[in-house]
Amino acid sequence: MSTVPIEIGHPSVQHWAEPGHADHRSFLRKYIFSTDHKVIGCQFLIMSLTFLLIGGLLAMLIRWQLGWPGTAVPGGAILGDAKAPGGIILPEFYNSLVTMHGTIMIFFAIMPLLVGVFGNWLIPLHVGAADMAFPRLNMASFWTALPAGVIMLSSFFVTGGSAAAGWTAYAPLSASPELSGVYMGQKLWCLSLIVLGFSSLMGAVNYITTIVNMRAPGMKWMRLPLPIWALFITAILVLLAIPVLTGALILLLFDQTIGTTFFLPKDGGQPLMWQHLFWYFGHPEVYILILPAMGIASEVISNGSRKPIFGYKFMVYAIVAIAFLGWIVWGHHMFQSGMNPLLGGAFMTSTMIIAVPSAIKVFNWLGTIYRGDIHFHVPMLNALAFVAMFVIGGLSGVFMASTPVDIYIHDTYFIVAHIHYVLFGGSLFAIFAGIYFWYPKFFGRMLNPTLGKIHFALTFVFYNAVFFPMHNLGLDGMMRRIYDPNQYEYLAQYQPMNTFISVSALLLGASQLIFLFNFLWSLRGGKKAPANPWNSNSLEWTLPSPPPHGNFPTMPTVYRGPYEYSVPGREADYWPQSEPPGEPERKAAHREEVHA
Amino acid sequence: MDWGWLMSEPASTFGSKIDSIYYVILVITGVIFVLVEGALIVFLLKYRHREGRRAEYSHGHTKLEAVWTIIPFILVMAIAWMSMDVWLEAKIADGHAPADALPLRVTAKQFEWNVTYPGPDEKLDTPDDFVKRNQLHLPVGRAVRVDLASEDVIHSFFLPVFRVKQDAVPGMVIPVWFEATKAGEYPLGCAELCGLGHYRMRGSVTVHEAAAFDSWVAEEGSAPAAETPAPADTTGGGAEAAEAAAAPGHDHQQPSSEGEGRA
Numbered sequence: 001m002s003t004v005p006i007e008i009g010h011p012s013v014q015h016w017a018e019p020g021h022a023d024h025r026s027f028l029r030k031y032i033f034s035t036d037h038k039v040i041g042c043q044f045l046i047m048s049l050t051f052l053l054i055g056g057l058l059a060m061l062i063r064w065q066l067g068w069p070g071t072a073v074p075g076g077a078i079l080g081d082a083k084a085p086g087g088i089i090l091p092e093f094y095n096s097l098v099t100m101h102g103t104i105m106i107f108f109a110i111m112p113l114l115v116g117v118f119g120n121w122l123i124p125l126h127v128g129a130a131d132m133a134f135p136r137l138n139m140a141s142f143w144t145a146l147p148a149g150v151i152m153l154s155s156f157f158v159t160g161g162s163a164a165a166g167w168t169a170y171a172p173l174s175a176s177p178e179l180s181g182v183y184m185g186q187k188l189w190c191l192s193l194i195v196l197g198f199s200s201l202m203g204a205v206n207y208i209t210t211i212v213n214m215r216a217p218g219m220k221w222m223r224l225p226l227p228i229w230a231l232f233i234t235a236i237l238v239l240l241a242i243p244v245l246t247g248a249l250i251l252l253l254f255d256q257t258i259g260t261t262f263f264l265p266k267d268g269g270q271p272l273m274w275q276h277l278f279w280y281f282g283h284p285e286v287y288i289l290i291l292p293a294m295g296i297a298s299e300v301i302s303n304g305s306r307k308p309i310f311g312y313k314f315m316v317y318a319i320v321a322i323a324f325l326g327w328i329v330w331g332h333h334m335f336q337s338g339m340n341p342l343l344g345g346a347f348m349t350s351t352m353i354i355a356v357p358s359a360i361k362v363f364n365w366l367g368t369i370y371r372g373d374i375h376f377h378v379p380m381l382n383a384l385a386f387v388a389m390f391v392i393g394g395l396s397g398v399f400m401a402s403t404p405v406d407i408y409i410h411d412t413y414f415i416v417a418h419i420h421y422v423l424f425g426g427s428l429f430a431i432f433a434g435i436y437f438w439y440p441k442f443f444g445r446m447l448n449p450t451l452g453k454i455h456f457a458l459t460f461v462f463y464n465a466v467f468f469p470m471h472n473l474g475l476d477g478m479m480r481r482i483y484d485p486n487q488y489e490y491l492a493q494y495q496p497m498n499t500f501i502s503v504s505a506l507l508l509g510a511s512q513l514i515f516l517f518n519f520l521w522s523l524r525g526g527k528k529a530p531a532n533p534w535n536s537n538s539l540e541w542t543l544p545s546p547p548p549h550g551n552f553p554t555m556p557t558v559y560r561g562p563y564e565y566s567v568p569g570r571e572a573d574y575w576p577q578s579e580p581p582g583e584p585e586r587k588a589a590h591r592e593e594v595h596a
Numbered sequence: 597m598d599w600g601w602l603m604s605e606p607a608s609t610f611g612s613k614i615d616s617i618y619y620v621i622l623v624i625t626g627v628i629f630v631l632v633e634g635a636l637i638v639f640l641l642k643y644r645h646r647e648g649r650r651a652e653y654s655h656g657h658t659k660l661e662a663v664w665t666i667i668p669f670i671l672v673m674a675i676a677w678m679s680m681d682v683w684l685e686a687k688i689a690d691g692h693a694p695a696d697a698l699p700l701r702v703t704a705k706q707f708e709w710n711v712t713y714p715g716p717d718e719k720l721d722t723p724d725d726f727v728k729r730n731q732l733h734l735p736v737g738r739a740v741r742v743d744l745a746s747e748d749v750i751h752s753f754f755l756p757v758f759r760v761k762q763d764a765v766p767g768m769v770i771p772v773w774f775e776a777t778k779a780g781e782y783p784l785g786c787a788e789l790c791g792l793g794h795y796r797m798r799g800s801v802t803v804h805e806a807a808a809f810d811s812w813v814a815e816e817g818s819a820p821a822a823e824t825p826a827p828a829d830t831t832g833g834g835a836e837a838a839e840a841a842a843a844p845g846h847d848h849q850q851p852s853s854e855g856e857g858r859a
Contacts, residue, residue, distance in 0.1 A: 375645050396625075
């Protein structure tokens, strides 16, 4: 491998971001229209946590209806007569709830949390750059995402209500207002996601350029922290997948507004074409929603175990393999759609293969904690929960990948359980791990660890109480997106289980208030954060918390990978990436290089 | 009622084959689940921080990586291989259904299932055809072939007990087949979100003994066609009635069109 130092940041970027100079920016430029990646990361954080809260409240309404069908939601009268007369949720509003819960959680909570927040927070600091390659584009990315969110929320207030065709928006239901009863809402849904797509593209271009061009001297590809590898591959997926969705959304919008029939069977349209386009985007999207989470978990688990990540190279190869295979598995969402069953067989095979790199990652996390020196700090607890829950989500995926078994469990609560084990048990626990881990770096205060542990324990227990029994409901044949399962005699007997899930869901929701309180209270009341509270290795921990505008006072030089924990012969059990090696260590490093 | 991981008793010929694949996957994933989560818990307890002990300094083990790449690969390929035959049997059989299958037509629309029966001559599109709404009757021990269509949006024809699920897509006629192995009353549901009445788009399946089915057909076939649905008298919300009548579900009178029906 070549050891030529890589050119870093464009000189002009370095110049304006010269740290140590007095910061003369106005309040508006500093906190609102800021081009500082750290501030933009925090802006994305506030936006996406707000959407996480809204998406969660929608879930509470869904669970109310399923737990106590046809009874008034406490305080539900404020929803209005068109949605819930007297607080009793109407079927059309229920469809709107499941649609908007999925849409908001995927596009406005998990995706911006992983990509918007951690992409912005971590990429320049981890590669040793002053900021993103295109700071103004970065600012534009946030200020495009926010209006997209506002458009999405506004659809709740238009006549006919918000979109109600599911987050997958299958045509013709989504394309024909007279069949769905939703008029403006579905159009706003399309418009919002088209606008959000531009935001994602601006982010992706920025991330890729920054990671390729702006790595500090010595920051070789195989010395990048794993969150950066994950975000790099994710950004490539975003860049290639989002335009497919945007194109499909534009066609869908045309079908609704100017009388085209791309997805309507009359006049030659194809309903299945929507599904192919949607899932051609949608499956890479699944990995957009999990790869950065895997990166964060790797970082935190190595730190918490005080041990180098097991099989760094294989972790990288697994990410790359997932990214390639992720493009050829979309048909597994369509086994029962009317797509040729022979094609289904081919998609089953590719889907089975993609389980392998995920398995490799799990085994490497186990390898990392094996013979470690495990510190159960709050980020570590959440990262371990990520691994434990991702195992369940991965294994339940095998059932659905098997086409004959999928005949029965497709579109049942089994898939609802599966997606929540991946997106909540997986992504969200990793997001919590990441927030607990990096909050001190960006807000200058520690989150309260006791509250953090209580929040973790309650979330872990209630989360499993909510989603684990859903596997069983699915095996009992309960379809998803059903307003009232008691309509079916064979499902009515499971009402006690549905009520149990709903009680757990309300408790799960309430537990998040602890996190909200901790987050807000610690901003001022938290213990002042030292530069390196977790004794971690990557570059950001050499800087004060929070780092100054422009990040690094002098260009850091990187001497080693980010996971050099418990190196024999060193007193400290960590070894910052930019700490110059001593003489004996230099010799050892030389020997290693020769062997490599 | 089953609160666990067992499947309900299947009532179709391929149902038990599907279930056996399910159980194989359940055992494989169950074992992996116990081993992985068990190892996780053991490691966490055993290697928790203690004063004076350091973590082992190791960057990995290439042979181990190879082992835990190859073993999962073999397992998932075995599952795919096992699944393939049953999948093709359930979805395609010999040319989409056994040759002697009883032909039926199911046309879905918001929010009902209209079943066209071939009548005593067992041929569709002949004068003795008759239609029942939300009632699927069939004989035990004989394959039925359902030509599935939709008049408006996508619905999904879900017969849990027979392990049958197939989306009904407007503009396509999709063949579905199965053979009931037990007489009785079973549920029929819609598994694809199809609008505000999705949750109540259900029907019943009645599996008769062979002789009883023949007499049911004779009885229904001679009755005045009161249940034949006129497009206007539906519960589906009115506006689309005229359109629904013109929708492709009614155009596909030839069962031979399934070839083009596949995307």
